[in-house]
Amino acid sequence: MWQSYINAFKNYLKLERSLAENSVEAYLHDAEKLHEYILLSNPSLTPMQVTEKELMNFLMYLGELGLSAHSQARMLSGMKSFFKYLILENLIQHDPTQLLEAPKLGRKLPDTLSFPEIEDMLSAIDLSTLGGTRDRAMLEVLYSSGLRVSELLNLRLTNCYFQEGFVRVLGKGDKVRLVPIGQDAMHYTLMYVEHVRAKLDVQKGDEDTIFLNLRGKQLSRISVFTTIKKLAAEAGIQKTISPHTFRHSFATHLIEGGADLRAVQQMLGHESITTTEIYTHLDRDYLKQTLREYHPRAQRIHTKTQRIE
Numbered sequence: 001m002w003q004s005y006i007n008a009f010k011n012y013l014k015l016e017r018s019l020a021e022n023s024v025e026a027y028l029h030d031a032e033k034l035h036e037y038i039l040l041s042n043p044s045l046t047p048m049q050v051t052e053k054e055l056m057n058f059l060m061y062l063g064e065l066g067l068s069a070h071s072q073a074r075m076l077s078g079m080k081s082f083f084k085y086l087i088l089e090n091l092i093q094h095d096p097t098q099l100l101e102a103p104k105l106g107r108k109l110p111d112t113l114s115f116p117e118i119e120d121m122l123s124a125i126d127l128s129t130l131g132g133t134r135d136r137a138m139l140e141v142l143y144s145s146g147l148r149v150s151e152l153l154n155l156r157l158t159n160c161y162f163q164e165g166f167v168r169v170l171g172k173g174d175k176v177r178l179v180p181i182g183q184d185a186m187h188y189t190l191m192y193v194e195h196v197r198a199k200l201d202v203q204k205g206d207e208d209t210i211f212l213n214l215r216g217k218q219l220s221r222i223s224v225f226t227t228i229k230k231l232a233a234e235a236g237i238q239k240t241i242s243p244h245t246f247r248h249s250f251a252t253h254l255i256e257g258g259a260d261l262r263a264v265q266q267m268l269g270h271e272s273i274t275t276t277e278i279y280t281h282l283d284r285d286y287l288k289q290t291l292r293e294y295h296p297r298a299q300r301i302h303t304k305t306q307r308i309e
Helices: 002-016 020-040 052-065 069-088 114-124 130-145 148-155 183-194 221-234 244-254 261-269 284-294
Strands: 166-170 175-181
Touching: 002 020, 002 069, 020 069, 020 244, 020 261, 052 244, 052 261, 069 114, 069 244, 114 130, 114 221, 114 244, 114 261, 130 148, 130 221, 130 244, 148 221, 148 244, 175 261, 183 221, 183 244, 221 244, 244 261, 244 284, 261 284
Parallel strands: none
Antiparallel strands: 166 175
């Protein structure tokens, strides 16, 4: 049912409002994202049954995923246009967006890096040094898979399934999930493991830990924070960023690129927003395809890349 109304909304935007193609696509993108959220939270709900509460929860969820206040405000604008169309067609009598306010642009949300800014930070890394090769691998993994810093630091060699294109992550509450990983992240991680880590005097207890300091011990959170702030300064980035910024950027770039909300939700390891369990399980191939299609740095995964052992 939703799709028929979205298609009619598209015709309205093109024929009656004579909007440019880019504007039409932007409005449709917002309507589709709302549809995806409704499928997760209340699949039986029609466009005519959506209330202010559902829309508020949708905006809150976008914030939890890391979408910036600007992006949330733009999506709200698209939703307002969609429900305005339903009113014009006499399909609803009350506009559920009427009392909704756009997120305050000044509120303290984590900054999100643009794709060029991330490229600038990666380019600032000196790959001729041992630490530089490790740092490049870490940042590639953070941005490629949206990991928390604790998940990155606890990543194990035996939990990297590069031939399948996944890493096994231990998240909050000791919950395990499989997350797809991009080709660049795999490439630099293998480079680090084979050419840097192999030369370290790995300390007892850290034999299976991937990212180590030059003394062969597991890296600390402070070390990762310091490295990222240093690279941001060298790249001329003025934003206040942290390792979590890469996680927010990962989610934002996927969603704004058109990725499915439920796929991003599962990759981030967020709690399910629906009590309907049918929507909580996703095929691994679908997650990999989502990463390939919508992540700015994702490329085809080489089948020859082997699991780290």
